[in-house]
Amino acid sequence: MSALPPTEAVYSRISVPLITAIIVALCWLLYWQTDELRGRQRWIEHSYEVKLEVEELDRSFRELEGVQRAIWLTGKTGNGLQDRASQLHVKLEEHELKLRQLVADNAAQGLLVEELSRLLDIRMSIMSRNADELAGLDEQDRTDRIMSGVLAANAVEGQLEKIRVSEQRLLDERAKGVADGNKRVLTLAFGGSLLAVFVMLLTVYRDRKNRQVRDRYLARLAEARDTALDAVQATSTFVATVSHEIRTPMNGVLGAADLLRQDTRLDRRQRELVETIHYSGEALLDLVNDILDLSKLQAGKMDFATEEFSLSHVLEESMALFADAAGRKQLELAHRIAPEVPHKLKGDPMRLRQVLLNLVGNAVKFTERGSVVVDVSCRGGDDNRLVLRFRVSDTGPGIPAEEQGRLFVPFGQVNAAINRRHSGTGLGLAISMEIVQRLGGTIGVESKPGTGATFWFTARFEDAGVMEKGAERLCGGGTLLLLEGRDLTAGTIEQHVLGWGMKVRIVADLKSLETLPEIPDLAVVLIGRVTDASWRELMARISTRRDARDIPRFLLSAPHEAPEEHEIAANGVQACLRFPFRPSDLYNLLADERPEPAAHKQQEGALPHARILLVEDNQINQRVFSRQLEMLGMDMIVRDDGQKGVDARIAGDIDLILMDCQLPTMDGFEATRRIRSWEAKxxxxxVPIIAVTAHVMSGDAEACFQAGMDDYLPKPFDLVKLRRKLGQWLQRANETASEGPAWVKPAPPRTLDSQQLGECLTGNEELDHDLIGAALEETGRRHDEMTKAFHEANDRLWKAAAHQGVGTAATMGFAELAEHFRKAEMEKDGNQRELLLERLGALIEKTRQSLIVLGLLEGENPALLDR
Known part of the structure; x- marks a missing residue:
């Protein structure tokens, strides 16, 4: 999130490139002017070279003229004068050639030099002719020749002067250009300096202003965060309160209904009314659970486990729950797993089952005829994580495209008339979407009105790497004769039976059965539904076949159509399978591994007689608990307050305590702590203490364990769940009693919330240490502010500092510290505030030491100091 408002961000995006462009343009202008100045300077140097060559040529010419005059005046060529004249002549030609090269780029100068060359040629030719005729000339002739030479030399000198004047004019112009260029460079440099100073001042100003804006923005952001945290806390508190207030009376409703269902004296109408009460109560409980699940998911508080599980078992268990509902509608209910999907996976089977239950439950609920099929396939993956695609297809009414967008919105429903007929909250799909996203996948729907619907989702799981066993070849690999006219059911049964190493022959009607030849290796006959005969007619025809003598015969029928046991036996049926088809039922029959009846399992292991202390303030729940415990053969003592519960534990012989958490005068947590303290002293x-509470939000169970309770039984619950919990703990208590009295230290309170703390860490050790250190310093400052507020009796400052301490500690996962800050914020009593201040100081240091032990904070490790 940007630390600047939008207008400031726009300014930053425009001003920085603009200033950069100006600076770049200024630098380019400076470079251009400097380069031009260097060019002008080179031309000045060139002019000086031209002037130098002119002077050298003039000096050589004058010296040559002097030598010539000496020769003419003396009339002699000796004394080396003629050699010197020859040398000067050569030198003169060299300077002339160099001067010609220097002015080659200037046409005007070139013309002047050309004229100079002509005059020099004339003078040189005169000198040469005079030298040849010198011996024959008298003194007067020599004088005349000297004077004519002077005139020619003057012409040369005049031409040289013209060249000097022309070059000087060029030099003056170039010098003026250099001076102007210097002025421009100085102007640009000065302007650039001013601009740099201006940019620097502007940058400092904008930076200061941005810091002020950022500080204000961060302050508003922190305030918004605190407001959001308060809103989340208020929402969580509201949801928890509503859940508690609904679950408490629901425990009485469902508990009483469960007890009445056990009463054999009820007539049919009374039993139907009881079943209606029980069904309605469970529907209301499902609504509460859905709201809680959605709240947990959106708050990121729902836990996801990673464990090894069998995909086929999860699918079968999920679909088995809807077998009766599908059977009443004669719906074909089946699942198919692609061969490439591993049998064993690692992930969270409970959350996967929750999604499947939502989707399959909706499909069965809204489909009146046809089928519901679950297909599972593999869509690749990486790093040993597979992407599985689940498709739940039905033949229901379908969903219009314009209404599909509301499916995954909480409380959003399609076709209100149908939903009123089938009931529902509209939360199931929203919860499924949240869970699927946490499983690393996506969810969607494909449907058209009148063609059914297919809900699909993907999820990521790890391959457990368990090798599949080879086919077991049930029944010696013989043939199963399947009499089934429903294509989907027949195909599903065939897929599974072939996987068990057997062969399958499918017959869809009685006529085909009559023409079917004998099957030499026939091992079993499974009778389903065909189009032109009843199962009795099919059994009669099977009985006449020679290959079916002494062959096991199984019947596949819906629960409401299942024949009586005497009729099954009379027609030669060995076992009856329920429709929709459940693979494990058939497998157990073929492998002769029939599961033990559930009724028998529930009767195993009678509970030992015990004296139970119930601490519960709700009178309805007291009566329900009393009746339930009476049916389980227990003696019971009832107390309606935590302090009375403590007194009853101290005064009497108690085997187990059922402790409610929300009690008048003294709550269940404090009562448990006092009981544990008394037992220790x-x-x-x-004595085992089981929390029986309607608090089911994230952290409620942990709070019970931190207080010293041993187990957690959320309301409402039925007789089976209560019996299971009592059996578990009474057995442990008996084993402990036989070994003599013992004190088991309760689990220490949780100092750090590792999950919350992990979400705040970046993975960079240095940054994480700084972050955690800053958070601890922040809690220390809040503690100092609270100390000051306590001494000044400033209630507003106390609450503000405590509230900010809650925000910092809770955000960083300092769980115990956050809880005590929260208690301090709500506390009004002065004596309690003083105690809380002392406790907070100790907890800050305890949190610091815990972080050092974990390596998340630098410091001396207390664990190492003990060595």
Whole structure:
């Protein structure tokens, strides 16, 4: 998130490139002017070279003229004068050639030099002719020749002067250009300096202003964060309160209904009314659970486990729950797993089952005829993580495209008339979408009105790497004769039976059965539904076949169509399978591994007689609990307050305590702590304490364990769940009693919330240390502010500092510290505030040491100091 408002961000995006462009343009102008100045300077140097050559040529010419005059005046060529004249002549030609090269780029100068060359040629030719005729000339002739030479020399000197004047004019112009260029460079440099100073001042000003804006923005952001945290906390508190207030009376409703269902004296109409109460109560409980699940998911508080599981078992268990509902509608209910999908996976089977239950439940609910099929295929993956695609297809009414967008919105429903007929909250798909996203996948729907619907989702799982066993070849690999006219059911059964190493022959009607030849290796007959005969007629025809003598015969029928046991036996049926088809039922029959009846399992292991202390303030729940415990053969003591519960534990012989958490005068947490303290001081036997509470939000169970309770039984619950919990703990208590009194230290309170703390860390050790250190310093400052507020009796400052301490500690996962800051914020009593201040100081140091032990904070490790 940007730390600047939009207008400031736009200014930054425009001003920075603009200033950069100006600076670049200024630098380019400076470079251009400097380069031009260097060019002008080179031309000045060139002019000086031209002037130098002119002077050298003039000096050589004058010296040559002097030598010539000396020769003419003396009339002699000796004394080396003629050699010197020859040398000067050569030198003169060299300077003339160089001067010609220097002015080659200037046409005007070139013309002047050309004229100079002509005059020099004339003078040189005269000198040469005079030298040849010198011996024959008298003195007067020589004088005349000297004077004519002077005139020619003057012409040369005049031409040289013209060249000097022309070059000087060029030099003056070039010098003026250099001076102007210097002025421009100085002007640009000065302007650039001013611009640099201006940019620097502007940058400092904007930076200061941006810091002020950023500080204000961050302050508003922190305020918005605190407001959001308060809103989340308020929402969580509201949801928890509503859940608690609904679950408490629901425990009485469902508990009473469950007890009445056990009463054999009820007539049919009374039993139907009880079933209606029980069904309605469970529907209301499902609504509460859906709201809680959605709240947990959106708050990121729902836990996801990673464990090994069998995909086929999860699918079968999920679909088995809807077998009766599908059977009543004669719906074909089947699942198919592609061969490439591993049998064993690692992931969260409970959350996968929750999604499947939502999707399959909706498909069965809205489909009146046809089928519901679940297909699972593999869509690749990486790093040993597979992407599985699940498709739940039905033959229901379908969903219009314009209404599909509301499917995954909480409380959003399509076709209100149908939903009123089938009931529902509209939360199931929203919860499924949240879970699927947490499983690393996506969810969607494909449907058209009148063609059914296909809900699909993907999820990521790890391959457990368990090798599949080879086919077991049930029944010796013989043939199963399947009499089934429903294509989907027949195909599903065939797929599974072939996987068990057997062969399958499918017959869709009685006529085909009558023409079917004998099957030499026929091992079993499975009778389903065909189009032109009843199962009795099919059994009669099978009985006449020679290959079916002494062959096991199984019947596949819906629960409401299942024949009586005596009729099954009379027609030669060995076992009856329920429709829709469940693969494990058939497998157990073929492998002769029939599962033990559920009724028998529920009767195993009678509960030992025990004296139970129930601490519960709700009178309805007291009566329900009393009746339930009476049916389980327990003696019971009831107390309606935490303090009375503590007194009852101290005064009497108690085997187990059922403790509600929300009680008047003293809550269940404090009562548990006092009981555990008394047991520790006196050496009394540690009695199991089970929390029976309507608090089911994230952290509620942990709070119970931190208080010293041993287990957690959320309301509402039925007799089976209560019996299971009592059996588990009464057995442990008996084993402990036989070994003598013992004190088991309760689990220490959780100092750090590792999940929340992990979400705040970046993975960079240095940054994480700084972040955690800053958070601890922040909690220390809040503690100092609270200390000051306590001494000044400033209630507003106390609450503000405590509230900010809650925000910092909770955000960083300092769980115990956040809880005590929260208690301090709500506390009004002065004595309690003083105690809380002392406790907060100790907790800050305890949190610091815990972080050092974990390596998340630098410092001396207390664990190492003990060595």
């Amino acid at each position: 006196t050496g009394a036997l540690r």
